[in-house]
Amino acid sequence: MDLKQKMELAYDTKIDNFGNKIEFSYPNETVAISTTNSECFLKCAHCNGHYLKNMTPINDYENKIKSKNVSSFLISGGCNFDGDVPINKHIDTLKKLKEEGYKLNAHLGLMDEESINKVCKYLDIVSFDLVFDKDTIKEVYKIDKNAQDYITAYETIKQNTEVAPHICIGLKGGEIKGEYEVIEYLSNNPPKKITFIVLIPTKNTEYEKVSPPDLNKVADVLCSARISLPNTEINLGCMRPRGEYRSELDKIALMCGVNKIVLPSRSAKNKAIEMDMNITEGKECCVL
Template structure:
């Protein structure tokens, strides 16, 4: 089954840094985190989750900006997340960046899935501008797999102009060797008011070659994430389904939803299968 995932009412995103980020990635420049709802203190997070839960929200992606070392400042929120998990049984997803082993172990019993950005290719790593070693991304991945939450979903970005095919292929081979739950593909969007605005969207066939490799290495356990240029979205979505390359698509093109009668879920596309029934998409939302 190929599922479509569209966040509507049952899932939402909270930023623990508001619109602040110490990095200045050329394709974001804080534009994407600025659209997230803020939870700047543990107390604010608790109150906001209760309010949203009472309005039907069952799942939360905890995200935000990173510090100069590529880390999401999450430690002070973990006790609140544990409290909420115990009281309400919500689903927690997290987009953490690089983490130390202690934090990973603390997150194991409270976070359901980890959307782990993996900018290991040289072009992707340089675009982040983090003040640390590239190998730290592998170390965090190892610790997540060995000591962290059960469902780890590495994200790999395609379309960074300074990346080489060889580097991206190497990243995919490294990721698949750790046997994560899924590998999620993102494709850089040339974004207004950022340096990336001058770029052209990635060629669909080139994107498909990488997705096909990932699908082969992961035996089909791959997804297409919510970041991809609208100019290629319809064609890309149609082709990954026709070729049987993915299990999941975030925000599938409306024509593709109808064409393939996609089953829809109101959640992040990394949602574990055991929760799918609770997050069925309701057309009257």
């Protein structure tokens, strides 16, 4: 079928399973904290540590929340050379945050089984990037890992807490490579929720000069996910290009049957009204 037909099927699938509703998320009550400050060993091709600079260092989080209404935390950080985020060194902080009643989401990366077992006791959910294409893993993350390494970590986390797979569309310099394989894998045991993000060509990274993936190709991936995962909540996450690209992407995502859009563009809000959708708003990270 062509893309127009696929979008119609995807949207009908969403209506059949979730109704004509959309959530717009404005995660002001979630604080993102980094366990490595702004440091990352891997210097990945798409990030180079840039996005860690917007996070609060884990040792400073108490000062950060004094003047804010905070209900949850996203705990992340830079990866080491094995591809895992060293959250396991901050078990005491995780325990303290849980005892104080906060909801916790975390990026663990390719953490080992023992550490996963310890850390997940305190986590409500894990956001886990699934990447299957070996060339992409090597080019972007600079590590010698493969799809099975990601599957092993994902399945281990699943045994310990809820996990929301994340797929970055166009991760390999704007190319679509491996995304459909991840969707096919997930369709065999569908998760409760999944988040899609889209490559942002970021200044001072190897991918600074690339173009984000073609919008029609992004739409096709989103539709494939909606059709293959009819009962899974599909989020369009905060990490996606801004400007005109985001304006068009957000409208397309509505028509592809997503359930939630983080920090939606004005055009998406107008489109949702035009489509007579039942709009709700959230105040936390998209998987919480």
